[in-house]
Amino acid sequence: MPGPATLAHRQGSATVLVRDAEGRPLPHARVEIAQTRHEFSFGNIGFDFDDLAAGRATAADEGLAALWLDLFDTATLPFYWGDFEPTEGEPRTERLRTTAKWFAERGVRLKGHPLVWHTVQPPWLLRHDLDTVERTQRARIRRDVADFAGLIDTWDAINEVVIMPVFDREDNAVTRLALDRGRIHMVRMAFEEAKAANPEATLLINDFDLSSAYEILLEGLLEADVPIDAVGLQTHMHQGFRGEEEILATVERFARFGLPIHMTETSLVSGSLMPPDIEDLNDYRVDTWPSTPEGEARQADELVRHYRALVGHPAVESITYWGITDRGAWLGAPIGLVRADGSPKPSYAALHDLVKREWWAQPQTVQADADGQVEIAGFRGTYVARSGGISVEVTVGAVRDPQPVVLRVR
Numbered sequence: 001m002p003g004p005a006t007l008a009h010r011q012g013s014a015t016v017l018v019r020d021a022e023g024r025p026l027p028h029a030r031v032e033i034a035q036t037r038h039e040f041s042f043g044n045i046g047f048d049f050d051d052l053a054a055g056r057a058t059a060a061d062e063g064l065a066a067l068w069l070d071l072f073d074t075a076t077l078p079f080y081w082g083d084f085e086p087t088e089g090e091p092r093t094e095r096l097r098t099t100a101k102w103f104a105e106r107g108v109r110l111k112g113h114p115l116v117w118h119t120v121q122p123p124w125l126l127r128h129d130l131d132t133v134e135r136t137q138r139a140r141i142r143r144d145v146a147d148f149a150g151l152i153d154t155w156d157a158i159n160e161v162v163i164m165p166v167f168d169r170e171d172n173a174v175t176r177l178a179l180d181r182g183r184i185h186m187v188r189m190a191f192e193e194a195k196a197a198n199p200e201a202t203l204l205i206n207d208f209d210l211s212s213a214y215e216i217l218l219e220g221l222l223e224a225d226v227p228i229d230a231v232g233l234q235t236h237m238h239q240g241f242r243g244e245e246e247i248l249a250t251v252e253r254f255a256r257f258g259l260p261i262h263m264t265e266t267s268l269v270s271g272s273l274m275p276p277d278i279e280d281l282n283d284y285r286v287d288t289w290p291s292t293p294e295g296e297a298r299q300a301d302e303l304v305r306h307y308r309a310l311v312g313h314p315a316v317e318s319i320t321y322w323g324i325t326d327r328g329a330w331l332g333a334p335i336g337l338v339r340a341d342g343s344p345k346p347s348y349a350a351l352h353d354l355v356k357r358e359w360w361a362q363p364q365t366v367q368a369d370a371d372g373q374v375e376i377a378g379f380r381g382t383y384v385a386r387s388g389g390i391s392v393e394v395t396v397g398a399v400r401d402p403q404p405v406v407l408r409v410r
Contacts, residue, residue, distance in 0.1 A: 007359070009314040010040065012380040012396040015404035018372040018387055025372030026409060032386040035361040037073050037107065039380035039397070040311065041262075041318035042355050044068060046075030046103055046110075048325065050095060053102035063342050068324050071337075071352050074109040076264075076320055077152065079144060080120035088124045093147055100151050110152045111320075113264075114159035114206065115141045116190045118167050118174040125173040130180055133173045138193050145197035154202040156232060156264065158190040162209040162217060183217055188226050195227060206232030206264050210250050218257055231257065232264035236322065238274040238281055238333055241302040244309040255315035262318040263310055267335040270299035270345055274333075281331060291326060291334035291345065300346035303337075304354055311359070321351075373404075 018029040049068075052061045077100060078084070085091040100110055116137065125133060145155065164186065165178035178186045187205060194203050205221070205228055207214050221228060231254050235247065251261055270291040278284045310316045323329045326336040337348040361378035368374045376383055376396055383394045388409035395401070 007312065007379075009398075010311065010359070010379055011377070012039075012398050013375060013377040013400050014383070014394050014396045015400065016374040016376065016385045016392070016394060017404045017406045018368045018374060019406055019408050021408065021410050023408070026387075027368065027370045027372050029368045029372060029387050029409070030365055031368060031374050031407070032363065032365050033361070033374075033376055033383060034363040034386075035378065035381060035383050036393075037382040038355070038359070039382075041074040041109060041320075042072055043074030043076060043109075043111070043318060043320035044072040044324050045320070045322055046077050046099065046108075048328070049102065050099050053099040054095070060342050064325055064338065067338055067344060067348065069106055069108070071348070071355060072321075072324075073107070074111065074318065074320065075103045076111045076113050076156075077103075079112045079114065080117070081125075081140065082120040082122045084144075085122055085140070088122065091144070093144075097148070097151070100148065104151055109154070111154040111156070112144070112148065112152045114156040115144065115194060116157065116174065116186065117159040118164050118172050118178065119160075121172040121174060126171065128173065130173075130177055133177050134181070134189070137174070137177070138189060141190060141193040142197045145194045145201060149198040149201070153198065153200055155194055155204065156206040157194050157203040158187050159206045160208060161187055161205065162207055162211075162213045184220055184224050184226070187217075187221055187228075188224065191227050202229045203227070204230045204232040204262055204264065206234065206262075208234040208236065208265075210234075210254075215253060218254070222257065228259060230260040230262050230317070232262045234265040235263060235306075236265060236267045236281060236330075237302075238267065238269055238284070238331070238335070239276050239278065240273045241268060241306065244305055247306065248309055248313060251310070251313050251316060255313070260317040261313075261315045262320070263316060264318075264320050265322045266306065266319060267322045267330070267333070268299050268302050268306070268347075269333050269335055270295040270347065271334040284331065286332070289332050289334055291339060295334065296345045296347065300350040303347045304350050307351065307354060 018026045020026055052065055161183050167175045191203050271289055274284050310319055323336045325338045326334050327340040329335050338344050380396050383396055384391050385394050385407050390409050392405055392407045394405045
């Protein structure tokens with residue numbers, strides 16, 4: 001399996017110049033170096049923390065938040081239209097803004113999910129004709145992206161477009177619109193409106209259908225000059241781990257487009273596996289789906305293998321695991337890294353060891369050279385250099401910044 005020695009594409013360097021108050025070099029100064037965040041995005045959903053952010057925390061909430069923050073650095077927040085705006089014209093903006101601010105204050109990057117989707121739709125949208133549906137959808141994109149600009153600057157702009165115009169589980173206005181106007185029109189609408197509202201936003205197209213249909217759609221979108229920033233791939237593995245070979249082959253198929261790959265929705269179960277003949281995961285229903293000791297050991301092993309494979313591929317920039325806890329997990333499946341009672345599973349410890357130990361520059365104290373210069377080399381991301389009670393933030397990237405960071409000690 002790939003280890004640190006094989007992750008050269010994740011490494012970088014930076015220079016810090018240690019100076020006194022008058023700008024003179026401080027030769028041989030002692031400097032403490034600590035990594036604070038990866039450039040690579042290690043994410044999870046942040047759906048469980050509205051009450052905590054609003055000051056209504058329980059001890060269980062606080063314990064879960066501590067585990068979340070000790071491992072993950074990017075939170076996906078829910079903008080499902082039917083839940084976000086159940087009454088037309090009354091979006092729950094402030095509730096979600098409170099949660100977003102709570103994460104941001106703790107140094108967590110944020111992503112909104114999703115701006116356009118045919119599922120979890122507000123019933124009131126069906127009252128409108130198609131032209132009004134499109135105007136309303138466009139306005140919703142502009143409003144929410146603008147309202148959260150600077151707080152949330154990454155979005156799943158549109159979700160599951162391959163199935164969108166032929167979705168037949170329930171009637172909804174977005175499927176009607178997609179059937180009438182086509183997939184490329186829907187994607188262009190999502191990306192153009194979001195970019196207009198926040199030109200600095202990073203916008204994804206996201207799908208669970210990883211077949212050639214998704215590839216063909218992407219080919220058409222790029223030929224039509226739709227401004228896609230990244231490609232989202234879902235890997236919910238309730239029926240079992242697909243294995244490194246299949247996962248990397250899938251990534252490679254989509255990496256040919258030359259766009260960053262975000263593994264937007266990943267899950268592995270720690271109990272019995274869903275039968276392989278289930279085509280739609282939503283069709284599987286059981287009264288209880290417990291986590292088991294054998295399943296937890298398997299989940300830990302598979303999670304490490306999955307992350308090693310993906311971090312080893314240079315096209316992948318982000319992995320979002322779909323749930324920290326079994327409590328309220330999607331489909332009631334034991335996919336969390338923490339049991340419903342709040343105790344961490346082996347998978348939590350295994351991923352923590354990988355992300356925060358093996359792939360993390362451990363704190364160290366170094367000595368500047370005779371010119372007061374310190375070189376930082378390690379996993380790309382954000383570091384803090386500290387000397388004489390003064391600290392400065394340093395970005396370690398793929399290309400060394402020609403302007404070194406100056407740490408001016410009083």
